Amino acid sequence: MTLHAAPPDLLAAADVSRDEALDVIRTALHGADDGELFLERTESESLLFDDGRLKSAAYDSGEGFGLRVVSGETAGYAHANEISLQALRRAADGAGLAKQGRSGVQAEAPRATNQKLYDEVDPLAAPSFSDKIALLQEIDAYARGKDPRVVQVSAAIAGERRQVEILRADGRHVRDARPLVRLNVSVTVERDGRRESAGAGAGGRAGFETWIAPDRWRAQVDEALRQATTNLDAVDCPAGEMDVVLGPGWPGVLLHEAIGHGFEGDFHRKGSSAFTGMMGKRVAAPGVTVVDDGSIAGRRGSLNVDDEGTPTSRTVLIEDGIMVGLMHDRLSARQLDQRATGNGRRQSYAHLPMPRMTNTFMEGGDASLADMIASTRRGLYAVNFGGGQVDIVSGKFVFQCTEAYLIEDGRITAPVKGATLIGDGATALQGVEMIGDDFAFDPGIGVCGKAGQGVPVGIGQPSLKIRGLTVGGTAV
Known part of the structure; x- marks a missing residue:
């Protein structure tokens, strides 16, 4: 498991003080029933090994915010792909138009919690890029070696780390760092000119180490192969x-x-x-x-x-x-x-x-x-x-x-x-x-x-x- 230090507060990283952000939120939500500022930063990586070669590798990152103002059944929403004081103020002006439909019933704030369902692990940090490619090659070789009828193998891994923060007008600031990984395997088998394909996969909110252990990925290959060969006999x-x-x-x-x-x-x-x-x-x-x-x-x-x-x-x-x-x-x-x-x-x-x-x-x-x-x-x-x-x-x-x-x-x-x-x-x-x-x-x-x-x-x-x-x- 690869843990790393918690990333900096998204507002602080954007050189926006919490007091400045709260001032914007309170102005936008004054006279409204509910609402919040939702901030997000996401990093993701995916690799696809198909037909014996690395077919694609992608890395994406992005951040932004959404400001919601709720009045009655009306929700005003404005978002931007940059976190800055100027962008927050522009969003407040737009989302605040929803306040004309206010119901007059102020919503209670969400209850507090200390539950921790996953670690602050970074799936992109380990294993290394070269080790991930080597893993996909090993999956390909294992699948082809299991059955001579295998004519094509696709294997993919994807990882994501999403940091979200929610700031409310009452000053409550909630933070959550969410890992997510997934492994997928697809095989195609052929017999007497008939081809059948099947796939299997696994994943969850953890680091890659949990899901790319040899017993885990071999189980996915075996399952995909079992389904594909079974379908060769399907009527x-x-x-x-x-x-x-x-x-x-x-x-x-x-x-x-x-x-x-x-x-x-x-x-x-x-x-x-x-x-x-x-x-x-x-x-x-x-x-x-x-x-x-x-x-x-x-x-x-x-x-x-x-x-x-x-x-x-x-x-x-x-x-x-x-x-x-x-x-x-x-x-x-x-x-x-x-x-x-x-x-x-x-x-x-x-x-x-x-x-x-x-x-x-x-x-x-x-x-x-x-x-x-x-x-x-x-x-x-x-x-x-x-x-x-x-x-x-x-x-x-x-x-x-x-x-x-x-x-x-x-x-x-x-x-x-x-x-x-x-x-x-x-x-x-x-x-x-x-x-x-x-x-x-x-x-x-x-x-x-x-x-x-x-x-x-x-x-x-x-x-x-x-x-x-x-x-x-x-x-x-």
Whole structure:
């Protein structure tokens, strides 16, 4: 682990005193309901080794700020890619125009916290650039040496260190240094003229040392190779309504997309969620408990504080099938008379915060995967997913399976290709029949998009058996 001294205060580094910044913020927020100054500096590095050579290497750095003024339901926002007193004053003039819509309800400041979910490690500092290239070469050679059918290998590593600071008119100054790393491997295999590709990856909020240890990267290569070679034997997937068994871990992406966004506070404030008006009512089968928790140490979606300065926390959304909670930023919490849950997130200083998921997962049960398979006469065992589409208002979803198998008379049989799952989140939750005892998080590769903003997230679930989902297929 490579730690380094905490970087200087972003205001001080820009030769702006805290008193000068506070004077600007207090002037901008005078007469407003809420708001803050969000400062950010980011450094990132990525390397891609493809088809036996280093294909790209990139380093980026940048800094800037965003000043938000909230009055009622109106938010004025101004940002700049330089931190200076002149830029702050210009931003205050622009964002302050929102004050004409003031509600008169002054927002409480975020509560304080001492939680520390990750170290102030610098992923760009170690290993060295040459060692990273050597690692990628070693990954390439290992994958090609594992199986003679491998015809192409891609390996990539990416690291980021993001320093954020939040300054409020009451003088509270919150700082968070956020590391993030990721390793990805993709392999293509060929047999008798047929090619199949698959990928695997892992990452989290730590230094590279955690994720590039030989046992870790070899596990990713082995997993990508396993999926690719399995798909060489895949047959066309039949279509129709059938029971579906989902594997643990990454298949939680279906949960994330199909229902997760529907529990974000802004959609309820606007009345546009499929779950609007369902608080306290049954929205899922008994036994289904769904949680969003940004306070799990080291996880990709975790944060010490969100991008408004609120400490992250464990928020139960569904408990034993009953809807009990929502994810809130400060704006949706105030407008719905709730407490901010630490889910106010933004892609960068150039974006307004909004309610977003952190690590969203379904808790485990007591059923075994073997019993789920054995109890299924005709169905689909879906182990890995690719892309999908979801409509937040209706909850309808379509997901592509990248690894799936037929279940016939209680046994897993042939792998299939071209399988998609079609349905809606509420119906799928009601159709959960068995909840596995094998809960797992995803390996740490998720990115969630909403309103043009992407943020790192975590997902998880145990194996699940869901009755009567529509499966789209390619079999004639």
